[in-house]
Amino acid sequence: MNRLDVLRGPHPAVDHNARTIAALAANPGCDRRAVFDAAGVDKRAIARHLGHPAPFGQSVFAITRARAFEKLVKADGCAELLRLLRELFGLDVGEVTYVDVAETGEPGHAARHARTRELLRGAARAAADGRAAGVLVDHPLLRLDVGGTEVHLEPDVIALQAGGRFHVIAIKSFAIIDGRAEPAQVAAAARQAAVYVHALRTLLAAEGADPALVAHNVVLVCPKDFANTPTATFVDVRQQLAVLARQLARLTRIDRILDRLPPDLTFDLRPGPDGTPTRPADDLARAVRQVPARFAPECLSTCDMAYFCRAEAREQAATDLLGRAVRDALGGLATIPEVLGLAEGAREPAEDEAEIADRLRLVHRFYAEALDAAAKEVAVA
Ligand code: SF4
Numbered sequence: 001m002n003r004l005d006v007l008r009g010p011h012p013a014v015d016h017n018a019r020t021i022a023a024l025a026a027n028p029g030c031d032r033r034a035v036f037d038a039a040g041v042d043k044r045a046i047a048r049h050l051g052h053p054a055p056f057g058q059s060v061f062a063i064t065r066a067r068a069f070e071k072l073v074k075a076d077g078c079a080e081l082l083r084l085l086r087e088l089f090g091l092d093v094g095e096v097t098y099v100d101v102a103e104t105g106e107p108g109h110a111a112r113h114a115r116t117r118e119l120l121r122g123a124a125r126a127a128a129d130g131r132a133a134g135v136l137v138d139h140p141l142l143r144l145d146v147g148g149t150e151v152h153l154e155p156d157v158i159a160l161q162a163g164g165r166f167h168v169i170a171i172k173s174f175a176i177i178d179g180r181a182e183p184a185q186v187a188a189a190a191r192q193a194a195v196y197v198h199a200l201r202t203l204l205a206a207e208g209a210d211p212a213l214v215a216h217n218v219v220l221v222c223p224k225d226f227a228n229t230p231t232a233t234f235v236d237v238r239q240q241l242a243v244l245a246r247q248l249a250r251l252t253r254i255d256r257i258l259d260r261l262p263p264d265l266t267f268d269l270r271p272g273p274d275g276t277p278t279r280p281a282d283d284l285a286r287a288v289r290q291v292p293a294r295f296a297p298e299c300l301s302t303c304d305m306a307y308f309c310r311a312e313a314r315e316q317a318a319t320d321l322l323g324r325a326v327r328d329a330l331g332g333l334a335t336i337p338e339v340l341g342l343a344e345g346a347r348e349p350a351e352d353e354a355e356i357a358d359r360l361r362l363v364h365r366f367y368a369e370a371l372d373a374a375a376k377e378v379a380v381a
Contacts, residue, residue, distance in 0.1 A: 003258055004039040009268025013040025016151040018192035023302040024146065025247035026191075031257045032293040033303060038149040038254045041267050043304035049269055049277045050285055052307035066173040070156065073171050073221055073230050078136050081157065081169070084221060084232035085136075089161050096134035101141065109152050112141040117203060120158070120166070124209035127164035135160040142199040147251035155196040159219070166204075168196045168218045176222045176231055186220070186235065193218040194240035198248075216241060257291075265290055295320040296327075331356045 016037055024030075024037055036043050047054050073081050077098045085096075101115050119137055126132050137160075142153040157169040170193045174185045197218065201211035217234040224231035267287055269277035288308070295313040299306040313320045317336040319327045333339050333356065341347030342357040343364040349357035 003263075006264075006266055007035065007039040008041050009266050010271070011042055011045075011269065014042050015040065016146065016149070016153075018153055018155075018195040019188075021144070021146055021151065021153075021195045022188075022191040022244070024251070025195075025244050026298060026302060027294060027296060028247045028250040028252075030292075030294040031252065031260075032288070032291040032305065032309070034147055034251065034254060035257055035261070035291050036267075036305070038147065039267075045269060045277075046267060046284065046288065047304050047308055049279070050281055050288070050308050052305075052311060054304040054306065062173070069173040069223060069228065069230070070171045072228065074138065074157070078138060078157065080230055081221065081232075082136065084230060085159060085169075085219070088219065088232050088234070089163070096136055098136045098138065100138040102139035109141060112139070113143055113152070116140040116142065117207070120200070120203060121207045121209070123160045123166070124204055124207065124213055127160065127213055128209065130164070132160060132164035142196065142203055144195070144199040144202060146248065148253040148255055153196060153199050155193075155200075156221075158200065161215075164213065166200060166214045168193050168200065168214070169221060170196075170218055170235075171221045174222055175225065176233065177225050181222060189220060190218070190235050190237045190240050191244075193220075193235065194237040194244050197237060197241060198244055261290060296324050297321070298324075 020037055024033055027033060033043075035041075036046075044054055073084075077100075082096055082098075099119060101112055101119070116137065119135070120140075123132070123135050137158040140155055140158050142155065144151050144153055155168050156171045159167045159169055161167060170189050172185070172189050174181055197214055197216065200214045204213060205211045216238045217236050219232050220235045221230050221232045223229065265287055267284065268279065269284070270279040272278045285308075288305075289312065293305075293309045293312065295306075295309040295318065299309060303309075310321070316334075319330050319333055319336060319339060321336075322330075330339060331353075333342070333353070338347070339360065342349055342353065343360035345361060
C-alpha cells in the first residue's frame, strides 16, 4: 500500500477533475487541499463527519438536467453540436469526422488516453502540413501532472477546425438569456476550460507539435433563453490560462509535503458494516490539523473543507480570515492579536517586523484621531 492509499484509508479514491485543479491552483499554498486531492480523499465526507458540511454542490435535479442537456447536444454523433460549430466557425459539416474515444479500442484510462493522444497527434500533424480537416473528438482523455500527481481529465469534446486549430468545447446547463449568462458561472466554466486547454497544449508539446495550435478561445455551449435549445459562443480564457500556469508552477511537489507529515497519518473514517463512519470526530480533526491549511475567504465557494478551515482559522484568530490581500500586506503576521499588539504598541516588534510595526502604529494613530474627531462632533451636535 503506498502512502497516498494509507492517507485515504479503505475508501474509493475521488478523482481529480478540471474543477478541483482550478480550485487547487487558486490556493497553491494550501498543503491540506494538495494532500487530500492527491490521495483522492473524499473531502465532502470528511467535512460532514467533522460537523462542518460543505454548503454547496449540485442538487440531484441540477445534475440530471446537466446530463440531459449534454445528451441532447451530443445525440446522433454530436449532430446538434456540429450544427452549432458550423454556425460559429463556418464549418462544412460534410468535412467533419466524428470519433468517440470511449467506443474505440480497449476500455480503461490508459487505452483511452493512448487513443486520444494518437488522434490528436495525427490531427496536429495534418494541421501543421496544411491538410487539416474538421474532427470532433468525443470523450477524450487527457493527462496532467499536478504537483507530482498524474491526473486524468475529461473535456466534453475537442474540435479541430478545418482551419487547423483545436478548440475545447464545454457543455454547460446554465442558461444564456438575451446573450448574457450568470458571470460567476461563466467564470467557473472558463477556469475549468483553461485547465483542459493547458492539458491539451501540454500533450501537443510532448508530441513535438506546436501548443499554439490549441485556441485560447473555448466554445461554451449552453441552453438559450428559457428553452432547452443549445447555443454556442466563444469564451476567451487567456487570463485564466496565465493564472493557472503560474499557480501550477507554484504548487509544492506532493512528495515534499508528505515528507513533513507523520508516517502513520490517515484520514480513514473507519466505516462500520453499514458504511457509517465510526472514527471519533475529534480524532479525525486532530489528523486533519496535522496538515497545514491556508484558509482564504475564496475557499468558501471552492472547497468542501471551507467551513472546517474557517472555524480553525477563527480559533487561531488567523490573519487568513481577512483575505489574501490584507494578509500579504501584513507581511507574515499570522494572527490578529499580533497585529493589534504591534499597532497599539503593546508588543515589541521583532527585527523583521519593524517596518510593518511603524505602518500599523501610523494607521492606528490616524484611526484614533478620526474616532476622537467624530466623538467631538457628536458632542457639539
Ligand atoms: S478550505 Fe481548507 S483545505 Fe480547502 S483550500 Fe481552503 S484552506 Fe485549503
